[in-house]
Amino acid sequence: MISPDYCRLMARYNAWQNDGLRGLVTEMPREVYEADRGAFFGSIRATLNHLLWADRVWMSRIGDLDPPGGGIAESVEITRNAADWVAERYRVDGRIRVWADRLRAVDLAGPLTWWSGASGREVTKPRALCIAHMFNHQTHHRGQVHAMLTQAGLQPPPTDLFLMPQEA
Structure with missing residues (x-):
């Protein structure tokens, strides 16, 4: 399904994309950052917070990060402002x-079991599927942020994977 090289590529892509958002987020007025734009989580701030929260949740399951606490409803408040988010x-x-740089093929094998607050039950899925989901989730919500930035009249950075610099 996926390989350690795929995970390293997607980890680089994730960091590159978030680097491109950092400058926009820190320079935009707070009203733009927090305005409800009709997206699933409402604002740029809430969507970016949810994504940060979810990355910490997944990395607590597959890596060595502590879980952020709270559920999906609280995820939108994980940071108070743009500087904290950055x-x-x-x-x-x-x-x-x-984590991705240290990953070996064996680390992608087998099941992953966790308590899912979203489904209200224990869930077991293939570890590789969960890792692919984490990277897909990142891209999904950054796409929402891209649309909200465009709606706000801002110029979001490019998102095409093939445009990622080798040094990113």
Whole structure:
């Protein structure tokens, strides 16, 4: 399904994409960052917070991060402002990259079992599927942020994987 090389590529892509958002987020007025734009989580801030929360949740299951606490409803409040988001996003992206760099094929095998607050029950799925889901979830919600940035009249950075610099 996936390989350690795929995970390293996607970890680099995730960090590159979030690096591109950092500048926009820190320079935009707070009203733009927090305005409800009709997306699933409402605002740019809430969507980015949910994504950060979810990355920490998944990395607590497959890596070595502590879970963030709270459920999906609380995920939108994981950071208070853009500066806090930038700092925590940078830290989590670094941890994802270190995890991916150390990954071996055997680490992708077997089941992963966890308590899912979203479904209200214990869930067991293939570990590789869960890891692929984490990367897909990142891309999904950054796509929502991209649309909200465009709606706000801002120029989001490119998202095409083939445009990622080799050094990212």
